Amino acid sequence: MTxxxxxxxxxxxxxxxxxxxxxxxxxxxxxxxxLGPGTIYGSLSKMKKDGLIEPVKEENNRKIYQITELGLLILKMEKDRIKELYKNSKEVL
Structure with missing residues (x-):
């Protein structure tokens, strides 16, 4: 994940x-x-397609998104991966 x-x-x-x-x-x-508008809206579109986020409502012509259960699971997995990277680099450096 980027x-x-x-x-x-x-x-x-x-x-x-x-x-x-x-x-x-x-x-x-x-x-x-x-982040620029192209980056954010391209990312939101892909994340929606992948089931990581979902639109929950629209206010003033703005779509409001929220993370899904799958997205939360992926986010936690990435957090654990980053912790492992930090731990392993700390042992070496």
Missing amino acids: ETAFYILLSLVAPQHGYAIIENVSKMTKKRIV
């Missing part, structure tokens, strides 16, 4: 629309990752 995908999924633990996700990812990464 870092961008990880942060998008993490943002969708609470329902949000695309622009709110962009803002949330920027805030979480201290502006290290700044």
Whole structure:
């Protein structure tokens, strides 16, 4: 999973629309990752197709998405993988 995908999924633990996700990812990464509209909406489309997120409602012409149970499982697996990477690198470096 890409870092961008990880942060998008993490943002969708609470329902949000695309622009709110962009803002949330920027805030979480201290502006290290700044998503553009093409990136966010392409990612949301793929994640929806893969069953990782689902639209929950629409407000002011904005679709609001939330992570699915499958998406949450994948997010937790990725978190465990990152923990393992960190642990193993810490032992070597």
